[in-house]
Amino acid sequence: MNEKITSIRNLLIKGRMNEINSLVKQCIDEKEDPQTILNEGLLAGMxxxxxxxxxxxxxxxxxxxxxxxxxxxxxxxxPYLVKSEDKSKCKVVFGTVKGDMHDIGKKLCTLMMKSKDIEVIDIGVDVDANTFADAVEQYQPDVVCMSSLLTTSMPYFETVLETLKERNLRDKVKVAIGGAPVTQAYCDQIGADLYTEDAVSLADALDQMYS
Structure with a gap:
């Protein structure tokens, strides 16, 4: 493995942001694969x-x-991970549900989806059910992605699903859920369409669904 990528991985826990950013730039200048920098440096470090x-x-x-x-x-x-084709494969609205302020997982998922030519509209964190529904009406996405990293906020997935039904929007979109406490069994229980364990799996699943 590139020594600079190994250093990126090892420096994350030390919080050496400037050194990490400098190494990332050096790797890019040296034509290192951006996906390798992400996977073997940053994601491996986390x-x-x-x-x-x-x-x-x-x-x-x-x-x-x-x-x-x-x-x-x-x-x-x-900018080096996202492809520049004119037409996206599908459109996704993505938000972290009400009661949860976590943004890291959503940002990673967004990045990985964009790398697969999937258009992503990020509607933020602590998003309530009507805001999800409003976004479906406004942007007309193919998929609504919801994340939760807390067991206390995870039940809000069901609130969003019910609101989509009440506003006659549920049949118009696929719903994907994810986050640390989420499981396939829970996805099946609440009637969501897709669960994946991580950002790469989500991007791959949507890429296959809409290719």
Missing amino acids: DDIAKKWAAGQAFIPEVLIGARCMNSAIDILE
Whole structure:
């Protein structure tokens, strides 16, 4: 593996944002594959942090600092990951549900979908059911994606689904859900159309559905 990519991975937990961004730029200048920088550097580094946190070897501030560094680096990488074809494969409205302010997972999913020529309208975090429904009416997407990283906010998926039904919009869109506490069984239970474990799987699934 490129030594710079290995350094990016190792520097995430230390919160060395400037060094990480500099290394990302150097890798791009050296024509390193942007997807490799993302997967083997940034995502692998965040996975390392998550495993250390789960094992009690890292703490929430380190997780948040690593995520902030990753987001900054992704801003640099995004123009090199997103393809420039005129026509998108499908259109997605994406939001984190009401009661949840988490943005990292949504941002990663958005980036991966854009890399597959999928148009994404990001409607933010802490999004209520009527705002989801309004976005469906306004943008007429093929898919509504909802995320939740909290068990306390996860039941709000059902509220959104009910609101879409009440406003006669449910049959017009596919609904995808995801997040740390979400499972395929829960997806089936509430009647959503798609669940995936991570950003790459979501992008791949939609790419296959709409190719």
